[in-house]
Amino acid sequence: MTSMILKNVRPMAGPATDLYIVDGNFVVDLPQGAGTVDCGGRILIPGLVEAHTHLDKSLLGLPWYHNEVGPRLIDKITNEREVKIALGLDPKIQSERHAILAMSHGCTHIRSHVDVDTHHGLAGIEGVMATREKLAGMIDIQIVAFPQSGMMTRPGTAELMDEALSMGADLVGGIDPCGMEHDPKGHLDTVFALAEKHGKPVDIHLHERDALGWFSMQEIIDRTVALGMQGKVSISHAFCLGAVDRAYVTGLHEQLAEHRLHILTTAPASAPVPAVKELHAHGILTGAGCDGIRDTWGPYGNSDMLEKAMAVGMRNNLRRDDEMALALDICTRGGAAILEVADYGLDIGCRADCVLVEGETLAEAIVTHAPRKLVLKAGKVTARDGSCVIEAP
C-alpha cells in the first residue's frame, strides 16, 4: 500500500492536520479507499539522512571487539585492515545489519564511504552494492569509493578506485592529502581526475587540523573551481573549520559558500568541529552523519540520526528552540540537499519519506529521541515502534 491517510499529524511540530499520500507522494486530494493511520497528534519530520557513515565495517551482531588499538589515526587504519578477515567481517552482512538499524531509527537515505584497498580489493564495494540492491525501495544508499588506506602510499589502489566507480560507486572519496597521503598534489589530482573521468561527485575525509587542514581545504576548493565542480564537492569532518583562529576560518567559509562546497559533520565530542551556526549564516549546505559505528575504531554509535541531531546541538552549544531546529535541519534537509535527493520534504508533490516522532516540540523530539512510532519510505512502512519491518541477518 503506497496510498495512505495520515490523520491528526503535526508536520514539523506545527498545527495538527491530515496528510494524504498517493503512489508514494504527498497529494492535495483525499485518496479514495486508502487506509488511515491515526498519528495521535505526533510530529512528522522528513526522513532522516545519514550523510556520513561506513556501512562496510561495523561489527554489529558480532562478538564484542576488545579494543586495544593505539592512539594515532594510522594505528586504527592499519589495525582495521589487518583484523577484518580474522573477525569474520562480511561487508554484505554487516552493511545490511547497519542499514536496517538506521532504518529502524527513521533513516531513509544513507551516504556510505566504503573501503577500497589492495588488501581487500573491491569486497567492500561488492558487499554494500548487494545490500543497496536488496534494500532498494526501503532505503536509498549512496556509495563513496573510499581509499581509507591511501592511494599514494599503496600503489594499485587508484586502479581499484577506478574499477569501483565503473562498477557503480556513486562518488569519489579521498582522505587527508597531507597527513595520510604525504602527497597532497598527487592525491587530489588523482581524486579529481577520477571524478572528471566518471562524471561523479567528490566527498573527501579531512581530519587534518588547523593550518594543515586549511592548506588541504584550499587545494580542494581550487580544484573544484578549476574543474567547474561547484555544488559537487563535499568535505567530511573538516575539523580545521573548528580551529581557534576564526578570522582565518571565516575566509574559508566565504570561499566554501561562493563555490558551493558542502560540509558533512559527524560532531565528534573530542575533536574540533565546524561551527554549524556559522556555516548556516554563510549559506553553506551542511549535513551530518554518525560516522563508523561499533567498529574496530571505537565502541560508540547506534546509527540514530535523531540522536545525532542532539550531538550536533550539544557539540555546538545549541540550547534555544530555534537553534535545535537547525540541528534537525542538518540531519534532514541539509543532508538531503547534499545527496541531491529529488522531491524531498513534506510538501505536496514530495516523496512521502517521513518519520513520526514523539514530543511536544522539535527540540523535545531531538533530546528524547524516543523510539520512532512510524517510518515511511515513499509511503511504504519501513519501521514501527523503533523496529524495522524486516529482520537483520
Added chain:
Amino acid sequence: MTSMILKNVRPMAGPATDLYIVDGNFVVDLPQGAGTVDCGGRILIPGLVEAHTHLDKSLLGLPWYHNEVGPRLIDKITNEREVKIALGLDPKIQSERHAILAMSHGCTHIRSHVDVDTHHGLAGIEGVMATREKLAGMIDIQIVAFPQSGMMTRPGTAELMDEALSMGADLVGGIDPCGMEHDPKGHLDTVFALAEKHGKPVDIHLHERDALGWFSMQEIIDRTVALGMQGKVSISHAFCLGAVDRAYVTGLHEQLAEHRLHILTTAPASAPVPAVKELHAHGILTGAGCDGIRDTWGPYGNSDMLEKAMAVGMRNNLRRDDEMALALDICTRGGAAILEVADYGLDIGCRADCVLVEGETLAEAIVTHAPRKLVLKAGKVTARDGSCVIEAP
C-alpha cells in the same frame, strides 16, 4: 526483603557467580530462606553515582519550555531566577521527579547543588530536603547550598547560606569567584568561613576558563591547605583544566593531587573539560554528573549516569576497553569516594547498592546503556527493567 541470592551474575563483567545479600550487605554465606533472582549472566556494577546535578530546577513533567535565552552565563542565571515561579516550578515536586528518573537508571547516590538566593530564599533547600526524606532508604541525596546568583553581588545571600547549612545542607557551594562574583577574595573567604563554621565540605562551580580559572583554582587550593581541608574540597566543571597549555595544567594537577582536592566533571560537549586520563594518572579523585537536566538552561539530559559514562568516554576520546572501564569507574567508585560513601562496592561486607546491566563487556554496557534490568539499594529493589518501583508525582 533485604536478603537475596543473585544467581548467575557477572560482577564487573567477570566470570559468572552467585552473590548473597543479607540485611542489605553482601555476605559470604548462603542466606537461608532468601529469594533468588536469576540474573541471566548479566553484568553487575555498583550503584551509579550522580555527583553533580541540580535537583531543584529541572522542568521534568512540566510543559515544554521554549528556550529563547541569551548566550551568556549571566543571561541563563538571571532568566532562571525570574521565570521559576511563573513556570510553576516547585522544588519539592521537581526534585522528586528528577531523583526518581535517576533511580530508574540505576543511580543510588546523588550530590545536588540547590539554589540559595534572596529571590527564592530557602525554598529550594526545603523542597529538596523533603524529597531526601521521602526517598530515604531508596536513594541517598547530598545537598550543596549553592549561591547560584552570587553572594558578593546580592547582599543577604551569605546569611541564607548560613541558614541553609544550619537546616541540614551537607556542603557549602560556590561559583566563579571572578566571573560571577567579581570579588574572588570576598567570595572564597565567605565560602571557606561557612565551611569552617559548620564543619562541612566545599564544592565549588568553576566555569572560568584558562588563566582566569587557574587563578581561582589556585586561590581555592591555597585556602584548602591553609584550613587543613585536604580531602574535603571538590571543584565542579573545572573547565580551566581543559586548557591548551598542558604544562600549566600539569602544575595544577600536581597540587590538586598533593592536597587531595577532587574534580567533578559534567563532560559537556561544547566547553573544555578536565582530561580524565591525566587526572587518573595523577591520582586525583574524579567523579561525574549530568549537571542540570531539561531546565531553563537547556533541553538536554536524562539523568542516566551510564549514558554519562559514555559522554565522559566520547569527550575524552576513550576508545579502548581499558579506557571505557575508567569512564565507568568515574561514574561509580570515583563519585562514591568523593561523596565519602561508606561500604561502597561489590565486595563482601559492602552495602548491596548495585545495578544489573546489559552487555558482554563493560564497554558494551556503557555504549548501549540499555534499560537497567534491576537496581538494588541496600538489597532492596528500587528499579526494574528501566522503571522505578515508585511513581513520580
